Amino acid sequence: MSTVHTEIVTPAGKVYAGDVHMVSVRATSGEMGILPRHMPIVAPLEIAMVRLKHEDEQTVDYAAVHGGFIQVAPDQITILSEAAEMKDQIDVERAQRAQAEAQEALNTLHESSKGYHEALLKLKRSELRLKVAALRDPVKQG
Amino acid sequence: MLSMRDIKEQISSKKQMRKITKAMQMVSSAKLNRAQTDAQSYKAYADKLHEMVGSIASAQCNRGGKHPMLETRPVKKTAYLVVTAERGLAGAYNNNVLKYTQQLIEEKHQSKEEYTIIVTGKVGLQFFQKRNIPVIYSKIGLPDLLRFDDVIDVAKTAITLYSDKKIDELHLIYNHFVNAITQSLVDSKLLPLTDIDGEQSADKKVRYEYEPDEAEVLDRLLPLYAEGQIYGALLDAKAAEHAARASAMRNSSDNASKIIDDLTLSFNRARQASITQEITEIIGGAAALE
Numbered sequence: 001m002s003t004v005h006t007e008i009v010t011p012a013g014k015v016y017a018g019d020v021h022m023v024s025v026r027a028t029s030g031e032m033g034i035l036p037r038h039m040p041i042v043a044p045l046e047i048a049m050v051r052l053k054h055e056d057e058q059t060v061d062y063a064a065v066h067g068g069f070i071q072v073a074p075d076q077i078t079i080l081s082e083a084a085e086m087k088d089q090i091d092v093e094r095a096q097r098a099q100a101e102a103q104e105a106l107n108t109l110h111e112s113s114k115g116y117h118e119a120l121l122k123l124k125r126s127e128l129r130l131k132v133a134a135l136r137d138p139v140k141q142g
Numbered sequence: 143m144l145s146m147r148d149i150k151e152q153i154s155s156k157k158q159m160r161k162i163t164k165a166m167q168m169v170s171s172a173k174l175n176r177a178q179t180d181a182q183s184y185k186a187y188a189d190k191l192h193e194m195v196g197s198i199a200s201a202q203c204n205r206g207g208k209h210p211m212l213e214t215r216p217v218k219k220t221a222y223l224v225v226t227a228e229r230g231l232a233g234a235y236n237n238n239v240l241k242y243t244q245q246l247i248e249e250k251h252q253s254k255e256e257y258t259i260i261v262t263g264k265v266g267l268q269f270f271q272k273r274n275i276p277v278i279y280s281k282i283g284l285p286d287l288l289r290f291d292d293v294i295d296v297a298k299t300a301i302t303l304y305s306d307k308k309i310d311e312l313h314l315i316y317n318h319f320v321n322a323i324t325q326s327l328v329d330s331k332l333l334p335l336t337d338i339d340g341e342q343s344a345d346k347k348v349r350y351e352y353e354p355d356e357a358e359v360l361d362r363l364l365p366l367y368a369e370g371q372i373y374g375a376l377l378d379a380k381a382a383e384h385a386a387r388a389s390a391m392r393n394s395s396d397n398a399s400k401i402i403d404d405l406t407l408s409f410n411r412a413r414q415a416s417i418t419q420e421i422t423e424i425i426g427g428a429a430a431l432e
Contacts, residue, residue, distance in 0.1 A: 009190055011290040011373055013183030028362075029354045042194065043353035044362040069363065071194055071350070080190055082290055082366065 003055050004036040005076040008063055008084050015084050016063060022053040023077055025070050034072055041072045047124045049132050050079065062087040064132040066125050090133040099126035149409040153402055160398035167391035173286050174322065174384035180288065181377050188374055195367045197350060198360060210305065211364045214334050220257045221309040223300060225316035225379040226266030228282065233390035235317060235383055236265045238327055243315055258309065260300055293376050297369035304333045314375045317382035323389055325382040332371055335364065
């Protein structure tokens with residue numbers, strides 16, 4: 001089975017680099033699953049989970065990617081984001097704290113007030129982190 | 143002439159000082175190492191982003207449509223993002239940037255309406271406040287080891303000001319890290335983005351599809367790019383700061399050593415003189431008794 005070289009790049013460095021068989025992301029226009037030899041495409045991403053399926057169809061790596069872009073070139077896939085973590089790099093405590101803070105901010109702020117949007121994004125990010133971190137061992141999930 | 147006791151006191155105080163400057167030098171060198179690694183890992187991201195922006199921007203230009211961030215508009219108000227340190231003791235690091243900015247403003251602008259300052263670092267903020275120069279946004283307390291999260295609000299603010307048309311140009315003024323002993327001043331125009339066209343070299347002719355369409359991708363990509371540039375500049379400036387501080391502290395340690403040497407010499411002379419005097423006195427006393 002064929003693979004494609006995939007990288008997740010953030011300002012803090014490469015979070016992931018390796019050969020995978022399929023990359024599933026959620027772009028702003030919808031879910032995308034990208035296999036090797038996909039046509040060249042650039043798409044903005046949502047704050048969502050990215051799945052990297054390996055060659056054996058069994059092992060899957062999960063990453064929390066907070067916005068950014070996916071760029072599919074003929075020979076490689078690059079995910080560019082201002083923030084991204086692999087499942088095992090997620091700081092659960094910090095995410096929980098962030099979630100609580102964001103929730104509190106949302107409760108006190110009105111929808112039209114300044115900072116509401118930021119708080120909403122913060123909540124989204126922390127929820128994603130928690131969700132990804134809480135996933136069970138990918139192999140058992142089948 | 144100083145008494146022996148005075149000299150002794152001076153020597154010990156200089157030694158204390160040297161201890162401190164030496165420690166600061168070592169701390170800065172260690173931080174410089176970290177800052178350099180950070181800059182390296184950032185480079186991978188910057189290169190990728192640059193490539194992406196270059197390819198899409200040139201495709202857009204060919205079609206005639208222009209994104210507001212790429213378009214040069216008549217300049218009514220210029221913003222300068224000035225990067226300084228949180229504290230001094232870094233040689234000419236802060237002074238270079240601040241002096242340059244002040245001169246630039248005096249040369250280019252007649253009234254306070256025409257420019258504004260975005261500043262990071264306590265030193266810079268105090269400088270501008272004292273001189274009544276308008277500061278629209280300031281960020282103090284940036285940690286020594288920068289992460290993207292620390293910078294995001296500065297970057298976002300600057301870009302929002304631009305897209306809201308409160309400012310028509312954004313310049314970055316900071317110290318660029320050349321190597322451990324050299325820093326050079328950089329004044330670069332960040333917005334509007336003008337230098338990304340024509341990046342396309344002949345061998346990189348991949349035609350990308352844009353999803354959902356080019357304009358929307360550009361809308362998201364350009365702010366990301368500009369934020370990345372600001373982060374890069376701040377990282378660069380941090381590395382330069384640590385380098386400047388390390389070399390300033392090395393110089394002061396060297397100077398302290400020199401002063402200590404001189405003082406030790408005069409201390410020995412004074413001691414010798416007092417011994418000689420004692421001997422003469424004893425001999426004189428003995429001769430008087432005979």
